[in-house]
Amino acid sequence: MSILFYRRPDYISRPPGPLNASACQRYAEKSTRNKSQIPQELSFDNIVANRALPPCGLQDFMDYLVYVSHDAENLQFFLWYEGYKRRFAALSKQEQAMSPERSDALAIPEGDATAAVDASKRPDAAAEEIDIGNEADIQLAERARSPFKSVFDSRTSLQMSDNRTGDALPAVKKPATPSMTSAELLQVAHQPFRAEIHKVLLNYIYPSSPRELNLSHRDRSALLHALSFTTHPSAFTPIATLVTATLRNQAHPNFIRWTICNGNQPRVVFVRTMGILNTFLGLLTLLLITLSKASRWWRILGAMELWLGLMTLIAAFKGLCMILHYNHGRVLQPWEDFDIEPESDPNNSNPGSYNMKPKDGDETTLASSFWSQRSSRLDAFGIGNAFDKERWLLQWRQTGTLKKVFGKAVWVQEEGIRLLQDRIVKQSQAWAVLVTIIVTAAFVALPKGGFY
Template identity: 40%
Template structure:
């Protein structure tokens, strides 16, 4: 079974690199909407992947690996999975415990957002006034007084926040990247983050999961945090204001909406487009070269037959070379190797090649495993120090072309690949017939 012959795989969505706040999102978008791009069947929808309703290589674990190793932006999915796990755990608390953290309403969120905008404008005005007065007698006579009152232009020496981050870094390096910073360190860094936003924060509270919220601020929200989310200063300040009052999941409402929008509209289509490719880059380049070589062979054969005194019917024979070469080239242009597709196989990814036998279950992927990663680790998403990186670099090109293969388990992905393969066959048949027909129409050369 295949999809429509007019099927087109998802287009690559580029990132602007800027934070997408609520004002920039289309009015039709709401959190939780499918938002499927063209070329993505319902079976491979974002919600289906997140809810663990897909098979390899389209599981949430594969999605996480793609964002980490290919897009280099896994923090959005890590935070998104943590938030859903946190919401479930919070809702399972006793009513008396949930009452300690009241819901953060939309009206409160809007008020905080407006307040953040006003503070930004005030700071911008102060900066402009400072630049105007810079170098004047007024500025020199009052510099000390202004700094004593909290001059926003005065840069304090690296102290509490930097020292606490250094402690966290040293702690993480001694116990491994997958170790959370201590609660005391997390509270210290979170307190500094609140201080940077002009707020006071009580480090100890009876609200549930306050220590966990401190760690989340340390890892995802604070400036220069290891997995800092791409948030605008307004969104960040509004979130910190909300977390100052409650640990209710609703405090993250706007931030989660921003993160989810990026995942649905950019990361998810790019992931599906990438998953369609069944071969690694050396194999695809090899397939393209093979297609060009076969086309060249068919062209040369038709030229020789046309220049000879052979009957016109012989000029149809190179059709096979044209057909195979063009079909291979079209499939390779879309990232597929026709040989691997004939077996419904795919190459193992570099990070999968050198997985230990104890890690085989990890390759299957699950929402729980990916969610645990987002909860249990606090280090940056860098992978340059992982053991597979130097080992894969040492691998020669021939071995990469013929790397290990595994069965593609996801039926919807196989259907997409079947459709692309059929499209390549039909395209090759039409183009080959045109080229062979042109040679058949040319008078014979009678040169030999």
């Protein structure tokens, strides 16, 4: 594509409501226009495999989803699911046979999504009808009557907390399985990774969970119904398909578009203002010389200021600062430039108190502590995604405007981003030259004003 007409990847908005197949289809249709605008080294597969360098690494992608688009749970679930498939495939054939693959028999009948989570109709006494082993096995089968019962019981007894707020999680309705014999219940309880599935439900599936996926009632019910029979990865296939399509065709193009910008919002606003000012000064110079008695060729002097203003303005509207780009630099995002921590006193009851100036020699420790907090979001069962109480946010709000504009800058390591930025800068220069020639020629063609 010609440099004059290169565009960043189009922004793909997210419609309200839960994840659904029709929205994912629209994402796929819109993302086809972005294929020529995103180089292969910045593909979704390379980023999630962490083969790209900052600012396009996996941690950068996670930061974008947490702090900018606010849907990091999709990537967190995706990373867990991909790892889960590999670990399940590594099991022995005998262990895999204990968890059959999801089939139509495990699907919820049309119009019966609510029935999938109704209370079990099997009598409690059914456990005594079949000899399934010793007392321990009977107790295990009883706990397996609903594969999720023991988890909810533990929520009540242990007062499980939300990692983001420290508040107790609200109670949610317990899903139950259809009727099963005691032998079938025992087999379900012994399925591989059953305990891990409980953790996934508590973190991603149940309402008000720390990383709740935006699922419809039917999709959630169908998943719970399938997981009541098996822990096979295929039970998650419909959900994983929606999550992957959203990440690949909506979140990823938006992330690349955002990453191309080398300045934060205050810096970009400042550069745009400077571009408008230089453009205005160039036009004013052309106008004043035209109204004077000076030779028309003196009007060319305004062309340089006009070109500089137009070039800066066009690049700035694509999020680029020309000064930073000269050395392929970028401004650190506020969560990257973190240097404060909460008070270390565990008995401190004031969440608003901070150590604004760390003690001598503690800078490395504090930076390492916050990096651990950021990187923990890559863990399948790490902290929640809310950041309203993170310390960098208070520091950013207290930072002066000039310091925000002229913040710390680092080198852009990823070559793919540098190439895209080079293309945008060359495009800005080319358009600025073209418009400047046309405008200057028009002013030169005008007769003298002769007013002074």
